[in-house]
Amino acid sequence: MVVIQTLLIALLTLAARCHTMFGTSLINRPIVLGALTGLIVGDLQQGIIMGGTLELAFVGAVSIGAYIPPDMVSGTILGTAFAIAAGAGPETALALSYPIAAAYQAVSTLGTPLGLWLMHKCDRYAEEGDVKKFERGYWITGFVPKLIFLPIIPLAFYFGSDAVVSLLNRMPAFIQTGINIAGGLIPALGFAMLAQMIMNKKVVVFFFLGYFTVQYLGIATTGVAIFAVILAVVLVQIEQRLSARSNSQNAKDGGELDEF
Template sequence: MIAIQTLLITLLVIVARCHTMFGTSLVNRPIVLGAMTGLIMGNFTQGVIMGATLELAYVGAVSIGAYIPPDMVSGTILGTAFAIEAGMGPETALALSYPIAAARQAIGTLGTPLDLWFLHRCDKYAAAGDVKKFEREYWLTGFIPKLIFVPITPLAFYFGSDAVVSLINMLPKFIIDGIGIAGGLLPALGFAMLAQMIMNRKVVVFFFLGFFFVKLLGVGTTGVAIFAVILAVVLVGIEKNMSNIQKVANTRGDFDEF
């Protein structure tokens, strides 16, 4: 059974690694990988729950500039698989996911020299105008460095599943409770990472407005979303009207003295 699960996880990792092959498909996101891992492990419902929980934690894990976030593919798949195997909940998947993701990302940096070597070959053939060789090196740049490290995740599952499950079952209750508390904090960390990227003086007021509606008025998330759409339409309309007024004012500016 574990051999078949390992094979399916290998295929899942390959699909997740190649998620940009035909555009940004987002199949590498935890909300997708968690559900697929749950299906492989025979507990689709828990996979969906764990994937959604991990999505909250990784919502701000976006590569910007030189920053490379933890590897959420390995973290999600292994964290979900180990938690389901141990009969634990999403808080355990969260607690396992981040260390795994950080370790896998550190290992992945070893492939950077290979990436650069292929990219320099792309530059060489582009400068020479050799389209066919450029296309070949372009595809190799995308696939080879990723596929080299694909076996890490399924091998970690195959050889580490029993060890991790045994370790979790040996943990005392207070550690399990601590994992649950830490798991509850990690989604907040994910939102904080996202807020750090997008928060500024123009949008911060809407953040607190949404918080006010939910916490003080008891409005559900669906109601807040509907209100946000209405507010966005109104504000865009106001901005458009102000822009038209400004254009008219600028057009008539030269004739004001008459």
């Protein structure tokens, strides 16, 4: 019975880890996972209640931009399963979920280098225009970093939480901290590559304008985008008038342009 349950937990974990494959459709949220975990371990009702409780606790945990939230998947599945096994209430599920989520997150950062390495292989397939290899590389890049850590949750379910959490905590702290720091550094490469594509002398100042608007005024990108659109409209109009003046014969045609 426990073996079947462990297998089902493994399947549930896989689905939750691959939630981005299903359109980032929130199937990895505690309210969904709690109910399904409850169903697997034999107490659907408690699972639903615990899922709801954990959902409210983790409501702020969404990945917006580059922010990676705590690992609520392991927290919810194991917290709910252990609390139901112990015959305890949702508070126990909540209390159990936090150390598990923290310990798991530490280990899962180790998948980052692997994912980056796989992803760069796809760059080569794109340069070669090899669609088949590219598409295969795409799925490998998506699956592999998720699969290598897949056994942790089912094993923790099978052997109990203490054994697994203490094992996870043995990883030296500086590696996790280091990968988190690198998470702040690596986007510099992404933006540098993008800038190489779209930057030229005429418009390079606007990169710095955007950068320092955020640094000095603390406006979020949305705000900057609004000002950028206004600025672009104004400057395009000026540019238009200048070019209209330089060939005044055509001046009347170019007057109506609606910038988006």
